[in-house]
Amino acid sequence: MKKHITAFVVLALTLTTTFANSNNNKNDVSKRVETSFKKEFSAAEQTSWSRVNDLYKAQFKMNGQVMFAFLNEEGQLVGVYRNILTTQLPIQLMTQVKEDYSDYWISSLFEMAKDSETSYYITLENGSHQLVLKSENSTNWTVYSKTKK
Structure with missing residues:
Protein backbone atom coordinates (compact mmCIF):
# COMPACT_ATOMS: atom_id res chain seq x y z
CA MET A 1 0.00 0.00 0.00
CA LYS A 2 2.89 2.36 0.80
CA LYS A 3 4.19 1.70 -2.70
CA HIS A 4 0.87 2.90 -4.18
CA ILE A 5 0.89 6.04 -2.02
CA THR A 6 4.43 6.90 -3.13
CA ALA A 7 3.51 6.27 -6.75
CA PHE A 8 0.43 8.45 -6.33
CA VAL A 9 2.46 11.32 -4.88
CA VAL A 10 4.99 11.15 -7.71
CA LEU A 11 2.15 11.11 -10.23
CA ALA A 12 0.38 14.01 -8.60
CA LEU A 13 3.56 16.09 -8.49
CA THR A 14 4.23 15.34 -12.13
CA LEU A 15 0.68 16.10 -13.17
CA THR A 16 0.65 19.50 -11.52
CA THR A 17 3.35 20.71 -13.89
CA THR A 18 2.67 18.66 -17.02
CA PHE A 19 -0.44 17.25 -18.58
CA ALA A 20 -0.68 13.55 -19.28
CA ASN A 21 -2.27 12.35 -22.48
CA SER A 22 -5.86 11.88 -21.58
CA ASN A 23 -8.57 9.85 -23.16
CA ASN A 24 -12.03 11.02 -22.15
CA ASN A 25 -13.79 7.94 -23.50
CA LYS A 26 -15.87 6.59 -20.62
CA ASN A 27 -15.99 3.20 -22.33
CA ASP A 28 -12.32 2.65 -21.40
CA VAL A 29 -13.20 2.70 -17.69
CA SER A 30 -14.25 -0.63 -16.23
CA LYS A 31 -17.71 -0.85 -14.66
CA ARG A 32 -16.10 -1.77 -11.33
CA VAL A 33 -14.00 1.42 -11.32
CA GLU A 34 -16.87 3.63 -12.47
CA THR A 35 -19.27 2.18 -9.88
CA SER A 36 -16.72 2.62 -7.10
CA PHE A 37 -16.08 6.21 -8.15
CA LYS A 38 -19.79 7.07 -8.26
CA LYS A 39 -20.29 5.56 -4.81
CA GLU A 40 -17.39 7.57 -3.35
CA PHE A 41 -18.11 10.83 -5.21
CA SER A 42 -21.85 10.90 -5.84
CA ALA A 43 -21.86 14.70 -6.18
CA ALA A 44 -19.13 14.70 -8.85
CA GLU A 45 -19.81 16.62 -12.06
CA GLN A 46 -18.00 16.91 -15.39
CA THR A 47 -15.97 13.74 -14.88
CA SER A 48 -13.32 12.86 -17.42
CA TRP A 49 -11.17 9.74 -17.32
CA SER A 50 -7.64 8.90 -18.30
CA ARG A 51 -5.06 6.25 -17.53
CA VAL A 52 -1.81 6.98 -15.74
CA ASN A 53 0.35 3.89 -15.67
CA ASP A 54 -1.72 1.20 -13.92
CA LEU A 55 -4.21 3.63 -12.36
CA TYR A 56 -7.42 5.26 -13.54
CA LYS A 57 -7.46 9.01 -13.07
CA ALA A 58 -10.77 10.84 -12.76
CA GLN A 59 -10.78 14.60 -13.11
CA PHE A 60 -14.02 16.07 -11.83
CA LYS A 61 -15.70 19.02 -10.21
CA MET A 62 -17.28 18.80 -6.80
CA ASN A 63 -18.60 21.79 -4.88
CA GLY A 64 -17.05 24.07 -7.48
CA GLN A 65 -13.53 22.63 -6.95
CA VAL A 66 -11.59 20.69 -9.58
CA MET A 67 -10.32 17.47 -8.04
CA PHE A 68 -8.43 14.37 -9.16
CA ALA A 69 -9.03 10.83 -7.91
CA PHE A 70 -6.84 7.83 -8.61
CA LEU A 71 -8.34 4.34 -8.52
CA ASN A 72 -6.70 0.99 -9.15
CA GLU A 73 -7.99 -1.79 -11.42
CA GLU A 74 -10.17 -3.17 -8.61
CA GLY A 75 -11.86 0.20 -8.13
CA GLN A 76 -10.15 0.93 -4.83
CA LEU A 77 -9.44 4.59 -4.19
CA LEU A 89 -2.89 25.85 4.20
CA PRO A 90 -2.98 25.44 7.96
CA ILE A 91 -1.57 28.64 9.47
CA GLN A 92 1.50 26.96 10.94
CA LEU A 93 2.50 25.54 7.53
CA MET A 94 1.97 28.83 5.75
CA THR A 95 4.04 30.66 8.39
CA GLN A 96 6.88 28.14 8.14
CA VAL A 97 7.08 28.57 4.35
CA LYS A 98 7.19 32.35 4.66
CA GLU A 99 9.86 32.26 7.37
CA ASP A 100 12.09 29.39 6.24
CA TYR A 101 11.79 29.59 2.46
CA SER A 102 11.47 33.31 1.72
CA ASP A 103 14.04 33.09 -1.09
CA TYR A 104 11.89 30.52 -2.99
CA TRP A 105 8.73 30.87 -5.02
CA ILE A 106 5.86 28.38 -5.03
CA SER A 107 5.39 26.50 -8.29
CA SER A 108 2.75 24.04 -7.06
CA LEU A 109 0.77 23.26 -3.95
CA PHE A 110 -1.72 20.49 -3.41
CA GLU A 111 -3.61 18.68 -0.73
CA MET A 112 -3.81 14.89 -0.82
CA ALA A 113 -6.39 12.86 1.06
CA LYS A 114 -6.31 9.12 1.65
CA ASP A 115 -8.72 7.52 4.09
CA SER A 116 -8.93 9.96 6.99
CA GLU A 117 -5.43 11.40 6.53
CA THR A 118 -4.59 14.65 4.77
CA SER A 119 -1.13 15.56 3.52
CA TYR A 120 0.18 18.68 1.86
CA TYR A 121 2.86 18.92 -0.81
CA ILE A 122 4.48 22.14 -1.94
CA THR A 123 7.04 22.63 -4.69
CA SER A 138 -0.28 19.81 9.34
CA THR A 139 2.22 21.34 11.78
CA ASN A 140 5.59 21.20 9.99
CA TRP A 141 7.23 20.50 6.64
CA THR A 142 9.81 17.86 5.84
CA VAL A 143 11.92 17.78 2.69
CA TYR A 144 10.43 15.19 0.35
CA SER A 145 12.93 15.79 -2.46
CA LYS A 146 15.57 18.31 -3.50
CA THR A 147 16.98 18.67 -6.99
CA LYS A 148 19.53 20.99 -8.48
CA LYS A 149 18.49 22.84 -11.62
Missing part, protein backbone atom coordinates in the same frame (compact mmCIF):
# COMPACT_ATOMS: atom_id res chain seq x y z
CA VAL A 78 -5.69 5.21 -4.02
CA GLY A 79 -5.98 8.91 -3.24
CA VAL A 80 -7.59 12.23 -4.06
CA TYR A 81 -5.83 15.49 -4.60
CA ARG A 82 -6.67 19.07 -5.37
CA ASN A 83 -4.54 22.09 -6.05
CA ILE A 84 -4.91 24.70 -3.33
CA LEU A 85 -3.87 28.27 -2.56
CA THR A 86 -1.44 29.13 0.22
CA THR A 87 -4.33 30.73 2.08
CA GLN A 88 -5.89 27.27 2.33
CA LEU A 124 9.39 25.54 -4.10
CA GLU A 125 11.97 26.88 -6.54
CA ASN A 126 14.74 29.40 -6.70
CA GLY A 127 17.40 30.02 -9.33
CA SER A 128 19.36 26.88 -8.52
CA HIS A 129 17.13 24.35 -6.72
CA GLN A 130 13.71 22.80 -6.65
CA LEU A 131 12.39 21.56 -3.31
CA VAL A 132 9.35 19.45 -2.64
CA LEU A 133 8.16 19.63 0.94
CA LYS A 134 5.62 17.36 2.56
CA SER A 135 3.49 17.73 5.66
CA GLU A 136 1.63 14.76 7.07
CA ASN A 137 0.78 16.29 10.41
